[in-house]
Amino acid sequence: xxxxxxxxxxxxxxxxxxxxxxxxxxxxxxxxxxxxxxxxxxxxxxxxxxxxxxxxxxxxxxxxxxxxxxxxxxxxxxxxxxxxxxxxxxxxxxxxxxxxxxxxxxxxxxxxxxxxxxxxxxxxxxxxxxxxxxxxxxxxxxxxxxxxxxxxxxxxxxxxxxxxxxxxxxxxxxxxxxx
Numbered sequence: 001x002x003x004x005x006x007x008x009x010x011x012x013x014x015x016x017x018x019x020x021x022x023x024x025x026x027x028x029x030x031x032x033x034x035x036x037x038x039x040x041x042x043x044x045x046x047x048x049x050x051x052x053x054x055x056x057x058x059x060x061x062x063x064x065x066x067x068x069x070x071x072x073x074x075x076x077x078x079x080x081x082x083x084x085x086x087x088x089x090x091x092x093x094x095x096x097x098x099x100x101x102x103x104x105x106x107x108x109x110x111x112x113x114x115x116x117x118x119x120x121x122x123x124x125x126x127x128x129x130x131x132x133x134x135x136x137x138x139x140x141x142x143x144x145x146x147x148x149x150x151x152x153x154x155x156x157x158x159x160x161x162x163x164x165x166x167x168x169x170x171x172x173x174x175x176x177x178x179x
Contacts, residue, residue: 030132031124038119040093046116049123049137049150050087050095056149062097071097079104093117094128123147 041049050064060075064087071087074080085099096113113128116136125136125146137147 030134032132034115034117034124034126034133035119035122038117038124040091041116041118041123042093043089043091045118046089046093046095049116049147053150053152056151064097071099073097073099083110 051066052064054061054063057075060073060080062071062073062083064071069086069088071083071085074082081101081103083097083099083101085097087095087097089095093116094113095116096111098109098111100107100109114131115126115128117124117133121139122135123137124133126133135142135145137145141148
């Protein structure tokens with residue numbers, strides 16, 4: 001793949017993955033700084049939020065498997081992409097997933113991270129590095145909580161890889177599941 005092609009693919013993947021938080025941020029009030037007196041979530045708290053759960057996005061989903069911390073995702077129906085990689089937690093309060101994203105134009109790696117803080121019964125989230133803070137999960141739950149899209153389910157089915165294969169008779173599939 002040419003340098004320009006790689007840049008185009010990375011741009012498309014970044015745009016697709018950016019839908020992770022854009023819908024939630026639109027529905028929530030945004031803050032450039034975390035709430036005063038908020039504290040980062042511990043790794044244990046983050047693990048409880050995401051382990052063996054699927055995060056349903058505007059045009060796709062990502063699954064955070066406990067086994068080997070596998071991260072599998074897809075975005076963009078038809079001409080979209082899928083990502084295979086790992087998710088990990090870092091202190092203080094950060095969830096990241098690093099995946100190789102495959103699309104018809106080729107593949108490219110991407111790292112996406114979200115910071116999490118809590119104040120009282122509210123968990124705030126921000127996409128790193130330039131996102132804005134918003135209420136991600138509240139107790140009692142609100143209809144506008146982005147966390148309502150993080151569900152304890154395994155995605156079922158198979159999504160055909162849209163990447164061009166070197167061997168035309170070979171068909172590649174990503175093991176990504178959607179209920």
